Amino acid sequence: MLVIKTISKMREFSRECRRDGSTIVLVPTMGALHRGHLALAKEANERGDQVVVSVFVNKTQFGPEEDFSAYPRTLEQDCENLEKESLATAVFAPSHEEMYPDGDPKTWITVDRLTDHLCGTSRPGHFRGVATIVTKLFNVCQPDVAVFGLKDAQQFYIIRKLTADLNLGVDIVGVQTVREDDGLALSSRNQYLTSEERVQAPILYQVVADAKKQIKSGNRNGSEIRELMQSQIQRASLGRLDYAEMVNSVDFYPIESIESGMTIVAAVAVYFGSARLIDNQIIQVP
DSSP states (O other), rough: OEOOOHHHHHHHHHHHHHHHHHHHHEEOOOSSSOOHHHHHHHHHHHHOOEEEEOOOOGGGGOOOOOSSSSSOOOHHHHHHHHHTTTSSSEEOOOOHHHTTTTSSSOOOOOOOOSSSSTTHHSTTTTTHHHHHHHHHHHHHHOEEEEEEEEEHHHHHHHHHHHHHHHOOOOOOEEOOOOOTSSSSSGGGGGGGGOOHHHHHTTTTHHHHHHHHHHHHHTTHHHHHHHHHHHHTTOOOOTEEEEEEEEETTTTTOBBBBBBOEEEEEEEEEEEEEEEEEEEEEEEEEO
């Protein structure tokens, strides 16, 4: 498995793949890989010939009070885990200076409406940073396919939209969230949790799963389900609610009335100490 740290070497690798007629599948990550990331890499291996896992802690998607400095960086262990299971042909692990040689970028990618609510409200500038780095990674790595986890559902829909709108020619694939036995979605930030917080953290999954049950059982009142989600979060005494929301999947705006045929996203974000955890359920309304 190759470990590539420069844009020029990454482009050279991609050109060689093209000459060989191989398809390239990209798995963008910020490292600190867990079973959820490995599931993405496994899916990637089903989608093409050469799998590239990018490992880059992208400063531009962190706010000034967020955990950029503390975010775990475990490149050596990440590479070992990928190589042990033969999940990647190459790891692209550039430095900040390699991706942003002039410091913070002067050119940004923004996606309207889809970024107005949920994490777009709670983390101003976050999705601008995500959209910009993903576009840069696509330009550098030249993938045919890119694989993303659906735990970050809003991110997934934003990236799918920008890829279509900018005619980037990359197929965007979503992979279901990998969970612990008690339902907690795997996240690199779970390691921030104290033992007491870890006990309460599965409330996120319970809330969005209950919202899905409400819809599947015939409840069509978005406001009522939203209020139920918010009240359920209060059972976690150590948690601090960021949002509990029902949005449509078209533009991620809150919905009040749910209709047959819609795709709804029940989404939550909760702080436990310094850890901000998110979860969701993507629901096809019968």
